[in-house]
Amino acid sequence: xxxxxxxTSQETDVPLNRMETNGTGVWFFIEHKDDEVDExxxxxxxxxxxxxxxxxxxxxxxxxxxxxxxxxxxxxxxxIDSAIVVEDDRLGSYIGETYVDILSQLVEPNRPSxxxxxxxxxxxxxxxxxxxxxxxxxxxxxTEIEIDKERKITVRKAIYGGNAQATIAPLRSPLxxxxxxxxxxxxxxxxxxxxxxxxxxxxxxxxxxxTKIIDYLRADPCAVCxxxxxxxxxxGKGLGCVENLDAVEExxxxxxxxxxxxxxxxxxxxxxxxxxxxxxxxxxTPRLYLVCGISGAFHHTLSIKxxxxxxxxxxxxxxxxAKMADLMIxxxxxxxIPELTKQLREIIKPAT
Amino acid sequence: MNTIVCVxxxxxxxxxxxxxxxNCLENVHYIMDPIDEISVSEALKIREKNGxxxxxxxxxxxxxxxxxxxxxxxxxxxxxxxxxxxxxHIDSYATSRILASHISQMKYDLILCGNQSMDEGNxxxxxxxxxxxxxxxxxxxxRIDIFTDTMTAVVHRRLKGGDREIxxxxxxxxxxxxxxxxxxxxxxxxxxxxxxxxxxSTMDARALGIDKEPFxxxxxxxxISQPKPRLKKTATIDSSMTAQERMRFLMTGGIQQQSSKVxxxxxxxAAADIIQFLIxxxxxxxxx
Ligand SMILES: Cc1cc2nc3c(=O)[nH]c(=O)nc-3n(C[C@H](O)[C@H](O)[C@H](O)COP(=O)(O)OP(=O)(O)OC[C@H]3O[C@@H](n4cnc5c(N)ncnc54)[C@H](O)[C@@H]3O)c2cc1C
Ligand SMILES: Nc1ncnc2c1ncn2[C@@H]1O[C@H](COP(=O)(O)O)[C@@H](O)[C@H]1O
Numbered sequence: 319x320x321x322x323x324x325x326t327s328q329e330t331d332v333p334l335n336r337m338e339t340n341g342t343g344v345w346f347f348i349e350h351k352d353d354e355v356d357e358x359x360x361x362x363x364x365x366x367x368x369x370x371x372x373x374x375x376x377x378x379x380x381x382x383x384x385x386x387x388x389x390x391x392x393x394x395x396x397x398i399d400s401a402i403v404v405e406d407d408r409l410g411s412y413i414g415e416t417y418v419d420i421l422s423q424l425v426e427p428n429r430p431s432x433x434x435x436x437x438x439x440x441x442x443x444x445x446x447x448x449x450x451x452x453x454x455x456x457x458x459x460x461t462e463i464e465i466d467k468e469r470k471i472t473v474r475k476a477i478y479g480g481n482a483q484a485t486i487a488p489l490r491s492p493l494x495x496x497x498x499x500x501x502x503x504x505x506x507x508x509x510x511x512x513x514x515x516x517x518x519x520x521x522x523x524x525x526x527x528x529t530k531i532i533d534y535l536r537a538d539p540c541a542v543c544x545x546x547x548x549x550x551x552x553x554g555k556g557l558g559c560v561e562n563l564d565a566v567e568e569x570x571x572x573x574x575x576x577x578x579x580x581x582x583x584x585x586x587x588x589x590x591x592x593x594x595x596x597x598x599x600x601x602x603t604p605r606l607y608l609v610c611g612i613s614g615a616f617h618h619t620l621s622i623k624x625x626x627x628x629x630x631x632x633x634x635x636x637x638x639x640a641k642m643a644d645l646m647i648x649x650x651x652x653x654x655i656p657e658l659t660k661q662l663r664e665i666i667k668p669a670t
Numbered sequence: 671m672n673t674i675v676c677v678x679x680x681x682x683x684x685x686x687x688x689x690x691x692x693n694c695l696e697n698v699h700y701i702m703d704p705i706d707e708i709s710v711s712e713a714l715k716i717r718e719k720n721g722x723x724x725x726x727x728x729x730x731x732x733x734x735x736x737x738x739x740x741x742x743x744x745x746x747x748x749x750x751x752x753x754x755x756x757x758x759h760i761d762s763y764a765t766s767r768i769l770a771s772h773i774s775q776m777k778y779d780l781i782l783c784g785n786q787s788m789d790e791g792n793x794x795x796x797x798x799x800x801x802x803x804x805x806x807x808x809x810x811x812x813r814i815d816i817f818t819d820t821m822t823a824v825v826h827r828r829l830k831g832g833d834r835e836i837x838x839x840x841x842x843x844x845x846x847x848x849x850x851x852x853x854x855x856x857x858x859x860x861x862x863x864x865x866x867x868x869x870x871s872t873m874d875a876r877a878l879g880i881d882k883e884p885f886x887x888x889x890x891x892x893x894i895s896q897p898k899p900r901l902k903k904t905a906t907i908d909s910s911m912t913a914q915e916r917m918r919f920l921m922t923g924g925i926q927q928q929s930s931k932v933x934x935x936x937x938x939x940a941a942a943d944i945i946q947f948l949i950x951x952x953x954x955x956x957x958x
Binding site for chain 1: 687785796824834850889891893940945952
C-alpha cells in the first residue's frame with residue numbers, strides 16, 4: 319500500500335517519470351457526466367498540452383468518480399501523457415469539500431506547475447477551494463497563459479467587464495487557472511499518445527463534507543430564464559404576429575431551447591418582458607443563439623456577445639446581424655422554422 | 671442570527687473605459703459591487719425573519735468608506751472598514767486572509783460574499799475566508815432558507831442550464847451568492863436617516879494586529895492594458911485579405927463579416943444546413 323496521495327503506476331515496471339521526481343507538470347481537471355467526458359475537458363486537454371510543450375513537461379489529466387477509468391482513452395489523441403484516476407463508489411456526484419481534499423492529496427507530493435480547470439459550475443467551485451487550501455496562485459477566467467524562453471509564466475485576463483486586460487505574474491506554485499472552454503478550439507496532437515492510467519490511493523473521508531446534497535432540481539430548458547439557458551431562440555419584429563409564435567415554441571420544445579426576444583417583440587407583447595434580450599433586458603451566454611427576425615441593433619447585440627454560436631435567420635441579407643452571425647440564413651423565418659422542427663424531429667436528439 | 675456581509679467597492683464596469691491614448695482607465699466611478707448589494711439585501715431579509723444583526727465589512731482605501739455608508743443607509747447594524755496603506759495593491763488571497771482574521775474575532779452565524787466580483791471576478795474571497803476559518807462553503811447560491819432551531823441553512827446552488835442542487839449546511843457557513851438570489855431592497859427614508867448618523871468603525875493594520883506578519887500575495891498584477899479581443903475560434907488568416915482587412919482581423923479577432931457563412935436556399939435546404947452546422951459544432955448529436 320502506498321503512502322496517501324502517492325501515485326502508483328498501473329504497470330508497476332514503468333519507472334516513475336521525470337515529472338514525479340522533478341515535481342513539475344501541467345495538470346487539468348476532467349469533468350464527466352453519464353459515462354461521457356465533457357466536451358470542455360477535451361479542449362482543456364489541448365490547452366494543457368500546448369503549455370506543457372512550452373515548459374518541456376508532461377500533461378496529466380485528473381479524473382475523479384466511480385467507474386471512470388474507461389474514459390481515459392479519449393485523451394490519447396490530445397497527446398496526454400497520463401491520467402490520474404481516483405475511483406470510489408462514494409464519488410458518484412461532485413462534492414466540493416471531498417474533491418478538494420482528494421486533489422490536495424494528489425498535488426502535494428507531485429507538485430505540478432500548472433493546474434487547469436474549466437470555468438464551469440464545478441471548476442468555479444473547485445479551483446478557488448484548492449487555491450485556498452494549497453495557498454496557491456489562482457487566476458480565474460484567464461484568457462491566455464504565456465511562457466517565455468526562461469519558462470517564466472505570465473497570465474492574462476479580462477477585467478472591468480472586458481474593458482481592460484490585466485497581466486498577472488503568479489508568485490507561488492502551482493498556478494491554478496480557470497478558463498471558459500467555449501473560447502478554446504479543439505487541439506488534437508500531431509502524434510497521439512497512449513495515455514497511461516495511474517491509480518492514486520487517497521484518503522476519502524465522506525465526513526469531511528459538512529454540507530450535504532439533499533436534492534436536485536432539473537430545469538425545464540424551455541422555461542428557464544434566457545440568461546441561464548444553453549440554447550436560446552430569439553424572435554423579433556420579423557415574427558409578424560403572435561400566432562406565429564406557436565411554430566417557434568414547437569421548435570423550442572424539440573431543441574430544448576428557451577425563447578427570448580428583441581425589444582420590438584416584447585413591446586408587441588409577443589413575449590414576456592423578462593425574456594427581453596439586450597441593453598434593457600437580459601444578457602445571454604448560451605452555447606447556441608438562434609436569432610430569428612431580429613435586425614441586430616446595437617442595443618440588442620450588446621448582450622449576445624457571450625453566445626458561443628450565433629445562427630441568424632433573416633429575410634434581409636444586409637441586416638446588421640449578418641456581421642455577427644456564424645451562420646446567416648437568408649430567408650423567411652415563417653417557412654424555415656417549421657421545416658427545421660420537422661427535420662430535427664426526424665433525425666436528431668439534443669446532445670445534453 | 672448574525673450575518674456578516676463582505677462588500678467590495680469596484681469601478682462601475684458598465685462605464686469604465688481604457689483610453690489607448692493616455693494608457694489610463696477613464697470614467698472611473700466607484701460603486702458598491704451590485705452582487706454585494708444583493709447579499710446585503712438578503713442579509714437584511716434574513717434579519718427580518720430571524721432577528722440578530724447584520725454587519726458589513728470591506729477592505730479598501732479611504733474612499734471605500736462610501737460603500738460602508740451605503741450599507742448603513744440600507745439598514746445594516748454595523749459597518750467595518752479595514753483600511754491601511756499597506757493594503758494597497760494586495761491580491762484577493764491576502765484580502766481574504768485579512769478579512770478572515772478580523773471576522774474570526776467577531777460573533778457570526780453566516781458569512782455572505784459575492785460569487786464573483788464585478789471588476790476582477792476571481793471568485794476567491796468567499797472560498798478563501800471559508801478555508802482560513804475552516805467553515806463549510808457553498809458557492810453560486812440562488813436561494814437561502816435559514817433554520818435557527820437546527821442552526822442549518824438549506825440553499826440552492828446554481829448549476830448548468832438552470833439546474834439547481836439543494837444543499838444543507840450547518841451554520842456558521844460561508845455562502846457566495848448569485849445575482850438571481852434576490853432583488854435589491856429600497857430602504858425607507860427613516861432607515862436612510864438613521865444610517866447617515868451611524869459610525870463606521872475603521873481599523874488599520876496595527877489595530878488588526880497584522881502589521882508584524884503581513885499576508886504575502888499569491889499573484890501580482892504587473893500591467894493593465896487595453897482589452898485584447900479573443901481570436902474567434904474559426905478564424906484563420908486568409909492570404910487573400912487586403913492589408914486593411916488583415917488589420918481589422920487582428921483588431922477585432924476575426925473578420926466576422928467574412929467568417930459568417932451566408933446561405934440563401936429553399937426552406938428545406940436552409941433547415942438542413944442549420945442542422946449540419948449544429949451537428950458540426952456539437953450542439954446536437956445524431957440519433958444512435
Ligand atoms: C435606450 C434603448 C434601449 C433599447 N434596449 C433594447 C433591448 O434591450 N433589446 C432590444 O432588442 N432592443 C432594444 N432597443 C431597441 C433597438 O434599438 C431596436 O429597435 C430593436 O432591437 C429592433 O428589434 P427587431 O430587430 O426585432 O426589429 P427590426 O429592427 O424591425 O428588425 C426586424 C428584422 O426582421 C427581419 N424580418 C422581417 N420579416 C421576416 C421574416 N418573415 N423572416 C425573417 N426575417 C424577417 C427584417 O429583415 C429585420 O431585419 C433599445 C432602444 C433604445 C433606444
Ligand atoms: N476588498 C474586499 N472587501 C470586502 N469584501 C470583498 C473584497 N474583495 C472581495 N470581497 C468579497 O468577495 C466577493 C468575491 O470577490 P472576488 O474574489 O474578487 O471575485 C465579493 O463579492 C465580496 O463579497
